Amino acid sequence: MTQPIVTIRDLSKSFAGVRALDRAQFELLPGEVHALMGENGAGKSTLMKVLAGVYRKDSGEVLLDGRPVDIESPRAAQALGIGIIHQELNLMNHLSAAQNIFIGREPRGRFGLFIDEEAMCGEAQRIFERMNLKLDPRTPVGELTVARQQMVEIAKALSFDSRVLIMDEPTAALNNEEVADLFRIIGRLRSRGVAIVYISHKMDELKRIADRVTVMRDGQYIATVPMATTPMDTLIAMMVGRQLAEAGHEMPDTSGNEVVLEARGICRGTMVRDASFVLRRGEILGFAGLMGAGRTELARAVFGADRIDAGEV
Template sequence: MQQSKNPGEDRQSEASPPDYIMSLENVTKRFPGVLALDNCRFDLYPGEVHALMGENGAGKSTLMKVLAGVYPKDSGEIRIAGQLVEIPTPRAAQALGIGIIHQELNLMNHLTAAQNIFIGREPRGRFGMFLDEDALNRKTRDIFERMRLDLDPATLVSELTVAKQQMVEIAKALSFDSRVLIMDEPTAALNNAEIEDLFRIIRQLQSHGVGIIYISHKMDELRQISNRVTVMRDGQYIATVPTATTSMETVIGMMVGRQLDNSGAQAPDTSGNEIVLQVKGLQRGAFIKDVSFSLRKGEILGFAGLMGAGRTEVARAVFGADRIDAGEILVHGAKVSIRSPKDAVAHGIGYLSEDRKHFGLATGLDVKTNVAMSSMNRFLTQGLFLDQAAIRDTAQGYVRQLSIKTPSVDQPVRLLSGGNQQKIVIAKWLLRDCDILFFDEPTRGIDIGAKSEIYKLLNTLAEQGKAIVMISSELPEVLRMSHRILVMCEGRITGELSAAEASQEKIMQLATQRDDTRVVQAA
């Protein structure tokens, strides 16, 4: 894909002052016990895609929430088109032409696309008493046509794919005549075709002079779509560099401020190790079709495949989260009955869901409670009372062991970054001391530095004898970490690859192999 020209390059060489569409200078923001932003700066030209990068907890989202009026700044300056402004509320940001599309979409499923876009601003008919649905849909259709988006405004949001819902969020921002559009991890849940469609919309917005702030951890995307990259670390501004002439290794070095451990799995021979988990003939409707596999002690078994292949469904079925129609599960050679997650945990099986906020954490509770959540019985005294001191000491131990960045174990989990939230989920299952762990998309939405730490942790767990199933949509991750790789397509296992023979090409070939050309998996 051709790299677009940096709209800011020529301007920066001129003697006249920069014609930023938006600029932040010396912005500081404090929360109780945390200096989230420390004299940060950021600027944006019209028609530019300016990437914002940094590890989880670096302050990226906080800085953007200050710009979007979600958080008030403690000090510093914000200028729009050169004019000094205050942005006390999201409504004030919208009035200034600033739109934000959060990583977690903010739409109401029971309303139509048009109703979501103009909620609170609906056109009304005669006497202003009744909503004018025809005018509402017409205005929405006009925006969709400008975006070259084929979507019926009257469609319920609940019926749309995640990609289409994201387009509705973009249309909502454009309905405010946004000049600045903030996108926070916009491709986290999109496939390649949907990402291409999003990039087409972004380039179209660029051509109309909209400035786009693009937050992402995906280096290949930033190379394709961005003009400049600003790096933050520990709440501070580090540098701004042109994308076209800066290596990603340089950007990563600025992000983490340390040498990364890039060693992956060394693919030891685990073929002689004890089989700790066997799954035979697993069936569940159209989602899981005759799936059989084994997992050995000390092994990282990768599950690869395209979205919808059935990988998560297999993990949920083994963990007892979904009922199965047929099949057997054996743990340490003994057939077991797993009808609920409680049964799975009792047999030493843990599951780290891809949706950690909904299924892995109680985000309204603090760190120590989340760590201890799956092992509360062990902290009971006299069978009645929780030993809060023991819970605190245990949680503090895992905070140190996993390098969890938190002011204290009393911090609500919702205030931590995605990478640190993921580490808390891992701590919960480590405390439970499960022998078999399913990691479903363990590094989704996590920066390069936190990924490196989680890779190292997975290898350490395997070395300690834990048996790990790792489900990932990132092929380099699967290839780097797995001792063996199983590939799924349309609910079936279509092939097995050793670490030595696996490649992205072979995995993709198996991931697109339909039922009529199914390869029988090795025992």
């Protein structure tokens, strides 16, 4: 059997009385994309932040290559080859991509007086090439799209020679095409033996990218199962701790309720074309779609924040 890169046993962590992790378990194999699933507050981010040295554990064990380790800081995690990409980007907009990657550890020229920009950009370029990413290392990060900023974060994690790469909801701000780019990079890293932890609420993405999935609930470990052969319903039932049909019964039937808001044929600029919906008393109505689908634009138009070109509310 392959030796896991990471093994987490009985890990507990509380924040001022809130038990975020309750004897959590986790195992990560080399070259796998391992999804971490669970409802909001299940403890996914906390577990990964312990692994990445952001939080100290209260109790339990973290093993790297089968040996117990104490990961006391993000720096210690980096030294061990564990990189994390947080959902919030942590880049300096006025600095270049290369400067962001090597901040605080820039290669120096003779006598260590000056930063060797040439060497730094060359090194950044090599990482980009490994990712098959076309990006000028001298570009200020503030001029990049969010997706490209994310790529710079990944490059930064790779610059530490990460064998373990944790991505906490990496696609929240990406459009379809950018997600495809990210997945290509993940595929390339996986084939080089990098183990990836992928946290997301997007089921379709997880199905596409993950080899195995660990489900958490209330800070506890529920199960680790293969992604391809586990039906979605089973995963959801594990996450919520009951069968879906049962969960469905808790939803009141609102189909006969009075209509409180209706939009008909709303058009606004190029983003919103002939959009209609009905909202009834007691309902929560969701607008679903990819980045750029026009959800925000529709909401703004209905609210009166932007002028409507056609249609009525």
